[in-house]
Amino acid sequence: MKKTWLMMFSMFALALLLVACGGNDDTDTNTGTDDGGTTEQTDEGATDKDEGTDGADGDTDATSYDADAAESSYQQSCASCHGGDLEGISGPELTKIGASLSEDEILDAILNGRTGMPPGMLQGDEAENVAAWLADKK
Template identity: 45%
Template structure:
């Protein structure tokens, strides 16, 4: 019974570590990176579509910064755009800061997240 608890703890810890680093999984090929960087409304349904930056945030950043940008292990980001420019946010994503490691997301994904977060004021 004791080994089952240890195995469960190991599996849970590994899952959390992978989730915090974006999971290491490839994005679904069906997801286009050319999506708009701001939420828009689908004229036919009235539903809000998710921007590329928000989608990357949900996949790679949510575990530390919270589902609603409220913070958790990482700082709150709900009004980060009023404190930092898009370029400054991108620099933190690329170079890391405090407990955040560098390059959790990279390239166009990092740029999309920085643009999306810069709108949060």
């Protein structure tokens, strides 16, 4: 009887984890209309990262990103595992992830997954925007 309950609990916990870390199938095309909730990613509204060396390894990054859109994407697809304030829950803390991983490494983790993280949580420009935003967290 104990084995049956343990097996049922384990299956429930696994299902809950998969649902919590599941991506959002809705794609936001950001048509440019202001409907009160959409943010259009443009050069004017983008946040420029520090152009020059980042101080840690001498790499230069001149990537810009839309911080509001990145945070919104993060809250929808990542916060259930990494926490609403990047503090980490079942996934690792991301408050200073840019100090240990490059933007390309973060993008690779988002697109291809990592230990315990499923692949494809975000795609395309949305994934690139969140990777640039997280890379700036040092």
